Amino acid sequence: MLGMQKHYSTQQFPWIPVGALAIFLLALIGFTTGVSVTERPELAESGLLTKAYYSLSLFVVGGVDLGTPIGGPVAGRIMVWIAYFGAPILAAWGLISALLHALAPQAWQMKRMRNHVVVVGDGELVISYLRVLREHNRKIPVVVVSNNSAEVLRAEFKQSFGAVVVSGDITHEFFLRELQVERARRILLLNDNSLRSYEAASVLLNLVPGIASRVVIHCSSLRFMRSMANTRVANSCHCFNTYHIAASGLVRSQMLQHFRETEPKDVVILAGFGRFGQTVLEEMQNSASGELDTVLIIDKDAKRRVLVADEQMKFSGDYRRELFEGDIAHPEVWERVRSTVSVDGGNTVFVLGTGREEENLRTALWLRRKYPGAMVIARSSKESLFATEVGEEHNIISISIAQLFEDNIPRDWIDLQ
Incomplete structure (x- = not known):
């Protein structure tokens, strides 16, 4: 990419x-x-x-x-x-x-729209989706709703992805009608403002009966998404979090095969327990709980984050769980890990998933030298050519949230015939 x-x-x-x-x-x-x-x-x-x-x-x-x-x-x-x-x-x-x-270029283009895709938002998530969509379907009309005034971004939507770019309030019925939503094949609400996205979906459900199956909502807050799970909007539309899709892809593509091939059961160290770490653990519980011996969680705010996750996610599975409050950059943390559980074998998996990309990569290199038989995974937000090269040179699995998302986008979001 x-x-x-x-x-x-x-x-x-x-x-x-x-x-x-x-x-x-x-x-x-x-x-x-x-x-x-x-x-x-x-x-x-x-x-x-x-x-x-x-x-x-x-x-x-x-x-x-x-x-x-x-x-x-x-x-x-x-x-x-x-x-x-x-x-x-x-x-x-x-x-x-x-x-x-x-x-009236915008109004003239919108009047003619049909069988199109409406994408709301202007962040990296939107660019990732459009990139994958255009690899699968070059001809489908695309409307991007962006309230970002940056001309460079708007030009990228138009020139790189052939999109019509409009601005407006997605919670207003009049604006939604202007988008010809009743004729759209798919409507993706990819804003960072989760509440606004749910509000827009609610308006859409009332405006166009039967549209729910075509509406996709991105919720940037895992806690909010879990809290809204039993609402009409969540039950009718497809709600997702980027980290859920990324974590699911990581566990299926990299970790499951390793779990099955190693004996005895595996020890997984989650270094960083934010949205990514939580969703990796959730996916492991869903897909491989029988393969786990111990899960160690390292985070500066580990206890609070585990309590919050447990409130929504419910830890399950017959495995041992250990928490360590501290910074992954501090050697003392890793000494405590080593004294708690054996991490020298080939059944050990390190997942460096904090939001500090440089620290993830540096720690991954240190762990690779110290534990040559373990699987070491280092996370970044965007795909990095340098991190990929380092990973290939030192047998480290370098992953990016953006790439995992693009590789695991549900097919019915992009195969729109």
Whole structure:
């Protein structure tokens, strides 16, 4: 995903240029069959270039200065007559379309939208989704609702992903109608403001009956998402958290096979117990609780975060759990870990998942040297070429939240036929 991004076009079929070419060819073919005009009778005997010139002039004068078609075969005259009527109509339509587009480009584009995707938000999550969508579907129209005034960001949405960019309040019915939501294939509420996204979904459910299956809500707060789990909006729409998708992908793609191949049961050290660490543990409980011997949690605020997670998630599974309050940069923490459980074997998995990317990578290198048989995973937020290279050089699994999300986006969000 690194490097230059591809540019995609979602423009509809170019009817005006294709129509203009067809009309020009009709006139030219008609003239070459022997058809002439009352004001230029010599046209029938003229060369091809002259006939092409008069065929083009139909778009400007519409035959007024040429007179009416005469002579030649009936089929040729019919073709010229079609060009006589078609050229001025097409020219007028092109002029009107350009004028309407110039006066109200956003409204003009939105009126024509159908079978499109509406994406609300302007962060990295939106860019990740659009990148994956365009890899699977280059033609589907996309509308991005962004209230960010940065021209660079808006230009990226337009040029890199072929999106129509609009601004507005997604909780207002009038604005939602302007987005033609009833004709949209999918509506993704990817704002960082979770409450606004749930509010917009509630308005959508009342505005368009039966739309719930097409609405996807991103909730940046795990605690809020879990609290809202039994609401009408959550039960009707698809609600997700980026870390849930990323953690699920990590456990399935990297950890499950390791758990199955190692004996005895595994020891997992979660260094960092924020949103990512919590969702990794939740996914392990769902998918591999029988493979776990001990889970050690290290965090500066471990006790409080575990209490909060336990309130919503409910720890389960027949495994031992240990908590360590402290900084993963402090050697004393790792000494306490070593004195509590054996981490020297090949059944040990270190997950460096704090929000400090540099510390994750540095600690991962230190752990790799100290415990060569263990699996070591280091997390970053965005994909990093440098971190990937370091991982390959030192047998460290370098992961990024953005890449895990892109690799594990549900297929029905992007395979929109």
